[in-house]
Amino acid sequence: MERGIIGNAGNAGNVGNTGIIGNAGGCGNPLNAETTRRVIAFSPPDITEEDIAEVAQALRSGWITTGPRTKLFEERLAHYADAQKVACLGSATAALECALRALGVGPGDEVITSAYTYTASCSVICHVGAIPILCDTAPGSYEMDYAALEGLVTERTRAVIPVDIAGRMCDYDRIFAALDRKKELWKPTNGFQAHFDRVIVLADAAHSFGARYQGLHCGSVADFTAFSFHAVKNLTTGEGGALAWRKGSFAREADSEAFYRQVMLCSLHGQTKDALAKSQGASWEYDIAFPGWKCNMTDIQAALGLSQLNHYQEALERRQAIVLRYEEGLAGLDVSTLAHAGEGFLSSGHLMLVRLNGKDEAFRNAVIGLLAERGVASNVHYKPLPLLSAYQGLGFAMDDFPHAYAQYRNEISLPLHTLLSDEDVDYVVASLRQAITQLESDGLPLCEAQPPQDMP
Numbered sequence: 001m002e003r004g005i006i007g008n009a010g011n012a013g014n015v016g017n018t019g020i021i022g023n024a025g026g027c028g029n030p031l032n033a034e035t036t037r038r039v040i041a042f043s044p045p046d047i048t049e050e051d052i053a054e055v056a057q058a059l060r061s062g063w064i065t066t067g068p069r070t071k072l073f074e075e076r077l078a079h080y081a082d083a084q085k086v087a088c089l090g091s092a093t094a095a096l097e098c099a100l101r102a103l104g105v106g107p108g109d110e111v112i113t114s115a116y117t118y119t120a121s122c123s124v125i126c127h128v129g130a131i132p133i134l135c136d137t138a139p140g141s142y143e144m145d146y147a148a149l150e151g152l153v154t155e156r157t158r159a160v161i162p163v164d165i166a167g168r169m170c171d172y173d174r175i176f177a178a179l180d181r182k183k184e185l186w187k188p189t190n191g192f193q194a195h196f197d198r199v200i201v202l203a204d205a206a207h208s209f210g211a212r213y214q215g216l217h218c219g220s221v222a223d224f225t226a227f228s229f230h231a232v233k234n235l236t237t238g239e240g241g242a243l244a245w246r247k248g249s250f251a252r253e254a255d256s257e258a259f260y261r262q263v264m265l266c267s268l269h270g271q272t273k274d275a276l277a278k279s280q281g282a283s284w285e286y287d288i289a290f291p292g293w294k295c296n297m298t299d300i301q302a303a304l305g306l307s308q309l310n311h312y313q314e315a316l317e318r319r320q321a322i323v324l325r326y327e328e329g330l331a332g333l334d335v336s337t338l339a340h341a342g343e344g345f346l347s348s349g350h351l352m353l354v355r356l357n358g359k360d361e362a363f364r365n366a367v368i369g370l371l372a373e374r375g376v377a378s379n380v381h382y383k384p385l386p387l388l389s390a391y392q393g394l395g396f397a398m399d400d401f402p403h404a405y406a407q408y409r410n411e412i413s414l415p416l417h418t419l420l421s422d423e424d425v426d427y428v429v430a431s432l433r434q435a436i437t438q439l440e441s442d443g444l445p446l447c448e449a450q451p452p453q454d455m456p
C-alpha cells in the first residue's frame with residue numbers, strides 16, 4: 001500500500017512530512033549536532049492511493065453530499081463497533097451536540113464531564129443551554145475521579161460525558177455503578193430519556209474509535225458514543241464524526257430508528273427528507289419539523305472513511321507497536337507514560353502521553369521548545385478547562401481541580417502516527433533524553449518556548 005502525506009494536515013502542529021533534513025541548531029540551544037536532524041510531524045493524515053481512488057470515485061459518481069456512501073459508512077461503522085446503529089455527522093462535536101438535543105437535554109438540566117478534556121466535551125453542554133458540571137481527575141490519572149462522580153449527580157443531571165483520553169476507554173463499569181447508586185434521582189423529561197433508568201452515559205470517544213474495554217468494542221459500551229474523524233485522528237474523513245448507540249440502549253428496533261431520525265432531523269435543519277430522498281422521482285416536498293442545525297456528513301467524506309476503514313486494523317496494530325517502542329526507549333528516563341494495553345483494555349493508540357516526573361510547566365514548555373529545534377513537533381493534551389478564559393468566565397477555578405492541574409503541568413504528547421518509522425521513534429526518544437539532560441544541567445533558557453496554543 002502506497003503511503004504519504006497529501007496536502008495539509010490542517011493543523012498548526014503538523015510541519016510537513018517526516019524526513020531527514022540538515023543539522024540541528026537553534027536559538028542558543030544546540031543539541032547533539034552529530035545526530036542527523038529529522039522533521040517529525042505531530043499527527044499527519046495517512047492517506048493511501050486507495051483512499052484517493054475512493055474519493056475520486058465519489059466525486060465522479062454524480063452524488064457528493066449525504067447519500068449512499070454515507071449510509072454505507074454508517075452500516076460499516078455499526079458493524080465494526082458492534083453498535084446498534086450509527087449516525088454519521090460533521091464532527092464529534094456535532095455528534096455530542098445532536099445526542100444531547102435528540103435526548104431533550106436543555107436549559108435547567110445539568111451534564112457532567114471531565115475537567116481534563118478538549119473544550120468540545122463541555123462546549124456542547126453550553127450550546128444546548130444546560131449547566132456544565134466539571135469533575136476533577138483522580139490523583140495521578142487522566143480519567144475523571146469516579147469516586148467523586150456520584151456526589152455530583154443531582155435530580156437535574158441528565159447525562160455524563162466521560163472522555164476516553166488518548167484512545168484508552170474510561171472505566172465504564174465504575175461509571176455505571178456510580179450512576180446506578182443514584183437511580184432514585186433519575187426523572188426522565190423526554191421520551192428517549194425514558195428508555196433509561198439512570199443518568200445517560202454519552203462517551204466522548206473522539207480519540208478511541210477501535211479501542212476495546214473488557215473485550216467490547218468502543219461504541220458498544222456507553223449508552224451513546226461520539227467518534228471523531230478529524231484530520232489528526234486515527235481514521236480520518238478530513239472533518240467528520242459519528243454517533244453510535246449500543247445494542248440495548250433501545251430495546252425495540254423501532255425506537256432505535258426513531259432516535260436515528262431525530263438525530264438526522266437535528267443535523268439537517270429539521271428537514272423531513274434529505275437531499276437524496278428529495279431527489280427521487282417526484283418526491284420534492286418536505287416539511288421542517290423544527291428549526292434544526294446543519295452538520296451532516298458528505299459522501300466525499302464517507303468515501304474517504306470507507307477506504308480508511310479497510311486498512312484500519314493494520315493502522316491500530318502499527319500504533320500499538322510504536323507505543324511499545326516508545327515505552328522501551330523511555331524506560332531509562334524519569335517519565336511516566338499512559339498505559340495503552342493491559343488487563344481488560346486495549347487502546348486505539350491515539351496519543352503518546354508522557355509526564356515528566358516532578359517537573360513543572362516551565363520545564364515542560366522548555367522541553368517542547370528544544371524538541372521543536374530538533375524538528376520534533378510535540379503537544380500538550382490538555383490544558384484543563386478551568387485554565388481557559390471561557391470556563392473561568394463560567395465560574396470555574398483551577399484551584400478546585402488540583403489533580404487535573406497536576407496531570408497537565410508536566411504532560412507532553414509525543415508524535416504517534418502511522419507514518420513514523422522505528423528510527424523516527426528512536427530519534428524522538430533521543431531528542432527528549434537530550435532535552436531533559438540539557439535543561440537539568442544548564443537550567444531553563446531565558447527565551448522560554450511557548451507550547452502550541454491551537455491544537456485540539
Ligand SMILES: Cc1ncc(COP(=O)(O)O)c(C=O)c1O
Nearest residue numbers: 091092093118120206228230456
Ligand atoms: C477529547 C475530544 N473531544 C472532542 C473533540 C472534537 O472532535 P471534532 O473535531 O471531530 O469535533 C476533540 C478534538 O480533537 C477531542 O480531542
